[in-house]
Amino acid sequence: MATINDVAAKAGVSTATVSRTLNGKSTVDPVLAARVQAAAAELGYHPNGLARNLRRQETAVLALIISDVENPFFTAIARGVEDIAQTAGYSVVLCNADDNEEKERRYIDVALQERVAGVVLSPTGRATNVDRLTERGTPVVAVDRPLLKNTGDQVLVDTRLAARDATRHLLDGGYRRVACVSGPPGVRTAEDRLAGYTDAVGEANALTRRAEFRAEGGRLAALSLLDEPEPPDALLIGNSTMAIGVLEALASRGLRSGQDVGIVSFDDAPWTTLIDPPLTVVAQPANEVGRVAAELLLARIGDGTRKATTTTLQAKLIVRRSSRRG
């Protein structure tokens, strides 16, 4: 593979001139510049990014470490991050931590070793350790879930408030016994949604289940709830993936959502309008979460001294028919 030396030799100039020409930093004699361009083209020269980055001590790539590539909420964040990064000339590489702390740590290591310019991260939870990144001076912004040690920028969604409002909406619709299916303990968003729910129904009336943020988790939780001596007549569900399982459980029991049990789920997945009745959801501004995160990250890359900010975005209840009787 052609190196800068080959180009320089072919063009009859120094490597410095090649570098200058190709990076357009300093001004070069048009004649030499043309020779360089020609030589580079002819040789099919592609600068070695590794060498360049090693020298410059920086990279134009952002790492985005998310907890689940198969969750539409996170892929929407990814799109948001990408849109912003692209326009600023950064590439973004997506790493799927799979809600697994071990994988997350590995990807943080990769980010560190590859010396990415910055990282956007949705922390898996409890043990996420971002210190190595910050020590090294790599900017980090947390999305969706806060870091334990609140240092650095974060962009979150006010999920507690949203959960409270969604629960109240159910209560206002005449449902009497609202239960909540939330994510696993230790995951902040799961805790918050539970807390918001409890805000609305009151400690004494809380009927809850915790499960993995997956369809199977939702299914099991719903089944167990329906087997209660005094089963719920409405459910608030932690995310759209769980909702799939919950809806399956309902169907298996011959229960109609809305009619028999009111349903509100977090996340406005594309299929939610397709089912009958259409699902009432709490739509989180996922794309915007990504955009804001990327902007924050870029700002911090530009100025390491900015002080940390926390942005909290609002979710929006979209009322459809699964939360209404008849």
Add this chain to the structure above:
Amino acid sequence: MATINDVAAKAGVSTATVSRTLNGKSTVDPVLAARVQAAAAELGYHPNGLARNLRRQETAVLALIISDVENPFFTAIARGVEDIAQTAGYSVVLCNADDNEEKERRYIDVALQERVAGVVLSPTGRATNVDRLTERGTPVVAVDRPLLKNTGDQVLVDTRLAARDATRHLLDGGYRRVACVSGPPGVRTAEDRLAGYTDAVGEANALTRRAEFRAEGGRLAALSLLDEPEPPDALLIGNSTMAIGVLEALASRGLRSGQDVGIVSFDDAPWTTLIDPPLTVVAQPANEVGRVAAELLLARIGDGTRKATTTTLQAKLIVRRSSRRG
């Protein structure tokens, strides 16, 4: 940030010894090794991957360039690739080309510049140019869609056969006029699905629409089909994203799937069992596509002289109720 020199100094050894210790290549005196480990730990030393890769001329990261992060088919591929890569000690970075040739080219450049060990790619189509990668000796495997210049490994799904069978299934079920909503011209999978459909209905009876692989594309295509003088009574749909749009269109016209118009869609998305009636689908082995691709890539990284192979996996028709009357 601590470098190998700092560690060497602190441990009172040479950088070579530090390198040897940390990489476990050659054997080192346990006493010195311990000193090195201690020094590294104390300094919070993380090897600079850029420098290492520059020296070694290789990287333990794979790039996966896919056409759409928001399409469950591709994220399932991603999971497959990741699973295999992880166990082999490789990290994979996901790049979202967004079915956009410009972005795809940018990511190919990034892969090239960062000197990744290999790339798995679902080509956007027409103009995908992988030559720069192959010239440089970077192994590439194409998934889902073949490269124009058939060089290198590929793992595909026999989508034409699957489309033909799905169409026949509709015909066997008593539907008389089956139409096909497929993806944009130039995209191989779209062409193949159309061809398989035509195999089944015959050239003369083909009634088709081409659209973007998105919900909106599906919606418009379906509407236009329903406005035909002799509208179809069954539809074969190119992917699950389009299916969302098609189903919306049907609903807006008060048509029931199965009953009024038989439906089969490609891709077994999680929500397909939730709707009423449940959707008959052509399930593609996406996860396996990813796994096989990763294995092929790893094999080729290990042995650059292997000759190129094409693996074709079979899709499976899952019959549910959207393709049955009553």
Add this chain to the structure above:
DNA sequence: CTGAAAGCGCTAACAT
């Protein structure tokens, strides 16, 4: 405006 030369941090010969 251009070239020479000094590294960025690391690994791999080559010596010892």
Add this chain to the structure above:
DNA sequence: ATGTTAGCGCTTTCAG
């Protein structure tokens, strides 16, 4: 078994 040293390919002073 350990240390010395020469680069990997590039950018960037520093001279000229």
